[in-house]
Amino acid sequence: MALLLDKVSYIYGGGTAYEKQALKNITLDIPDGQFIGLIGHTGSGKSTLIQHLNGLMKPTSGTVYFNGADMNAEGFQKKELRSKVGLVFQYPEHQLFETTVLKDVQFGPKNLNLPQLEVELRAYDALKMVGISEDLYDASPFELSGGQKRRVAIAGVLAMKPDVLILDEPTAGLDPMGRDEILDQIEKIHKERKITVILVSHSMEDVAKYVDRIIVMNKGGIAFDGAPKKVFTHYKELEQIGLAAPSVTYVMHDLNQMRIPVATDATTVEEAKQEILDWWRNVRERIIR
Amino acid sequence: MIRDITIGQYYPSGSIIHRLDPRIKLIGTIVYIVSMFLFDTFWGYLVTGLFLFGIIKASKVPLKYIVKGLKSVIILLLFTVSFNLFLTPGEHELVRIGFIKITAEGLRFAVYMGLRLVLLILGSSLMTFTTTPNELTDGIERLLGFLKVIHVPVHEVAMMMSIALRFIPILLEETDKIMKAQQARGADFETGNLIRRAKAMVPILVPLFISAFRRAGDLAMAMEARCYRGGKGRTKMKPLKYKGKDMMAFCVLAVYILAILGVDRYFPMI
Numbered sequence: 431m432a433l434l435l436d437k438v439s440y441i442y443g444g445g446t447a448y449e450k451q452a453l454k455n456i457t458l459d460i461p462d463g464q465f466i467g468l469i470g471h472t473g474s475g476k477s478t479l480i481q482h483l484n485g486l487m488k489p490t491s492g493t494v495y496f497n498g499a500d501m502n503a504e505g506f507q508k509k510e511l512r513s514k515v516g517l518v519f520q521y522p523e524h525q526l527f528e529t530t531v532l533k534d535v536q537f538g539p540k541n542l543n544l545p546q547l548e549v550e551l552r553a554y555d556a557l558k559m560v561g562i563s564e565d566l567y568d569a570s571p572f573e574l575s576g577g578q579k580r581r582v583a584i585a586g587v588l589a590m591k592p593d594v595l596i597l598d599e600p601t602a603g604l605d606p607m608g609r610d611e612i613l614d615q616i617e618k619i620h621k622e623r624k625i626t627v628i629l630v631s632h633s634m635e636d637v638a639k640y641v642d643r644i645i646v647m648n649k650g651g652i653a654f655d656g657a658p659k660k661v662f663t664h665y666k667e668l669e670q671i672g673l674a675a676p677s678v679t680y681v682m683h684d685l686n687q688m689r690i691p692v693a694t695d696a697t698t699v700e701e702a703k704q705e706i707l708d709w710w711r712n713v714r715e716r717i718i719r
Numbered sequence: 720m721i722r723d724i725t726i727g728q729y730y731p732s733g734s735i736i737h738r739l740d741p742r743i744k745l746i747g748t749i750v751y752i753v754s755m756f757l758f759d760t761f762w763g764y765l766v767t768g769l770f771l772f773g774i775i776k777a778s779k780v781p782l783k784y785i786v787k788g789l790k791s792v793i794i795l796l797l798f799t800v801s802f803n804l805f806l807t808p809g810e811h812e813l814v815r816i817g818f819i820k821i822t823a824e825g826l827r828f829a830v831y832m833g834l835r836l837v838l839l840i841l842g843s844s845l846m847t848f849t850t851t852p853n854e855l856t857d858g859i860e861r862l863l864g865f866l867k868v869i870h871v872p873v874h875e876v877a878m879m880m881s882i883a884l885r886f887i888p889i890l891l892e893e894t895d896k897i898m899k900a901q902q903a904r905g906a907d908f909e910t911g912n913l914i915r916r917a918k919a920m921v922p923i924l925v926p927l928f929i930s931a932f933r934r935a936g937d938l939a940m941a942m943e944a945r946c947y948r949g950g951k952g953r954t955k956m957k958p959l960k961y962k963g964k965d966m967m968a969f970c971v972l973a974v975y976i977l978a979i980l981g982v983d984r985y986f987p988m989i
Contacts, residue, residue, distance in 0.1 A: 537906075
C-alpha cells in the first residue's frame, strides 16, 4: 500500500471572499506499480489532489498516508518523501534554470546529498531514459525545442529515482508526435522500473491506451474509479461532466445501433479494429456457407 | 504564505462603495488624507474614526480583512510611536528611567500619531479593496487628463500602471508554482544560513525572470496585433460618467470636512 488518502478535504482561501472547496472528502487507495489516469475537467481538483500526494499541500481535514505513515505528522521527512513521490508539474520546462542540461537534471539528486558520482550517473541515466541525445548534455536548456525542454524537465524528476511518478498534463501544448513520444517513454519507464505512474489529463483519448485504472474527478470529488473499459461504459454520464469517452467508444455504440453486434467496450483503435474484423470474418464465413 | 498579502488587493462584494465612480474614490481618499492634518483634538479623531467605520460598513469588506493589511506596516508604526513617546520634550514628566523619560505631551503625541497612521493606512487601503486596478487607472487617467496640454503622456503612464498592477497577481502565482516545482525536486528554502538561503533563491529567480520577460513579450505582441499605438484617438467602451450616487458621495465628503473643521474649532480641547 503506497499511497492512501483518508477523507481528504481542501479549502482554498478559507475565510475570504474567494473561499472555494477544491477537494471534498476524498478517500483513495493507490497501490504500488499501477499505471493510473487521473481525468477531470478544468477546475475539478486534479492538480490540488496530486499536490497532496507529495506533501506540497496540507489537507484542511483528513490524512494522507505514505507507506503507512501520516505524511503531515510532526517529524516526517518531507525531503525524502519528495524524492520517493516525484511530481512533474504542468509546463515543467518553466522550472529550468541551470546553465547546462546536465546540471539542471543534477539539481534534484544533488538536493538529496548523494555523492557526486551517483548524482552524475543518475543524471545520465535519466536523460537517456527520456531520449535526450548526448550532444545536448552541455547545451543551455533554453536553446532546446519545446518538446526537448519538457523531456529534460521530466528527467530532472526521474533522476531522483521516485517510486511514484506523477505527471500533470505532460502533453499539454505538444504536437501529436511529441505527445505520443512522451507517453510511449513514460510507459517504457513504468514497465522497466516497475514504478507507480499517475498521469493527469483531461483527455480520455490520451490515457486510455496506456493506463490500467482511470480515476475521474468532478467538482472536487471522485465520480468514477476503475478499469478504462468499466469507466467508459458510463460515457453518457461522462459527457454530462464535460468529458467524453474515446471516439472509438462512440463508433462501436453507433455500429451497435446499426445492428452490427460488436462489443462496445473497446478502448483503443487497435481493439476496435480487431473487434470489427472479427465480426466481418464471421459474416463472410456465413455468406460463403 | 505569499497569498497572505492583503494590502492593495481587490475584495469584490458589489457594495455601493464598489460601484462609485473611481474618480470620486480617488478624490475622496486624497481629501481624507489631507483632512487627517486639519485637526488636533480628540473630537477630530472621533469624527474621522466614525466616518471611516461608516464607509467600511457600507463597503461590506470584513473589518478583519482590512485590519490584516496593517501587519505589513507594524514595524513602521512601532518605530513612529516609540520615537514620539521617548523623544518629545515637555514639562509634565510621567516616568523617568535613566536618561529616558516619558512626558505627558509625548504620550499624547505618540497615541495621536499612532492613531493618525492607522486611520491613514486603513482609509487608503479601503480604496484598493473597493476599486479594481483597471478602474483606478481609468480614474487617474481622467483626473490627470489636463496634463496632456503640456505634453505629459498621461494615457501611456496610466496604461503602464494598469499593466504593472495586472502583473502582480500573475507573478505571485508564478512564483508560487515555481517554488513548488523546485520543492518537488528537493529544493529547500527554509533552512541554512543567509548565504545558503540566498543561493537557494536562484532556482526561483531565473525561471521567474524568464517567464516575466516571456509574458511581457507576448503581451506586447498581442497589443500590437490589435493595432494598439498609444492614447491618440482612442475611445473607451465604458467612459466614466458621474451619476446620482457619485453626487451623493461628494455631499457626504463635504459634510465630513465641515464636521471636522467644526468640532476642531468649537469643541473643547482634550
